[in-house]
Each structure stands twice: as structure tokens, then as C-alpha cells.
Amino acid sequence: MRTAGTRLAHVHLQDTDGYADRHWAPGKGTVNWxxxxxxxxxxxxxxxxxxxxxxxxxxxxxxxxxxxxxxxx
Known part of the structure; x- marks a missing residue:
């Protein structure tokens, strides 16, 4: 994220448990929002x-x- 800086145009947000690409709703996993x-x-x-x-x-x-x-x- 730091490397991309202002070139970062959009971010796909999802929560996860750190094991797989879960695509959970925020609040369902362990992401520190x-x-x-x-x-x-x-x-x-x-x-x-x-x-x-x-x-x-x-x-x-x-x-x-x-x-x-x-x-x-």
C-alpha cells in the first residue's frame, strides 16, 4: 500500500481469518480495520x-x- 501510494485507485475490502481468501463481511474475521x-x-x-x-x-x-x-x- 505504501509503495502504491496515491496511485492506489481502489481497494477491495473483505475480512478473513488469515488462512484463506474468505471474502467475509467486516467484523467476521480478524482484520484490524x-x-x-x-x-x-x-x-x-x-x-x-x-x-x-x-x-x-x-x-x-x-x-x-x-x-x-x-x-x-
Whole structure:
């Protein structure tokens, strides 16, 4: 992320348990979302963030999780 910097145009967000490419909703795995958003704010503040989830039905609980952390609105 730091290397790409402002060239980073969009980021696909998903949670995981660190084992596989799970495409879980934020809050379902072990991703430290505060750290991710802090790094994005510093390195790529204009990047578009896209929830890339296995099931579209996970968007309703995933997005509010990020909002509850104060990371989205």
C-alpha cells in the first residue's frame, strides 16, 4: 500500500481469518480495520473502497460494522 501510494485507485475490502481468501463481511474475521483505514488515509486517501464479499447478503452487516468503528458513514 505504501509503495502504491496515491496511485492506489481502489481497494477491495473483505475480512478473513488469515488462512484463506474468505471474502467475509467486516467484523467476521480478524482484520484490524482501524490499522487498515489508518494506512489507507496516509498512503491513498482518495482510493475508492469496495466491499468484495462472497455473499451480497453480508453487505448489510458488514458496512454497519465499519460505521460502528467510526471508519465509514
Amino acid at each position: 482501524q490499522a487498515v483505514f489508518e494506512a489507507l488515509t496516509k498512503s491513498a486517501p482518495d482510493a475508492r473502497l469496495v466491499l468484495e464479499l462472497r455473499n451480497s447478503s453480508d453487505v448489510p452487516p458488514g458496512f454497519p460494522h465499519l460505521c460502528a468503528l467510526g471508519l465509514a458513514e
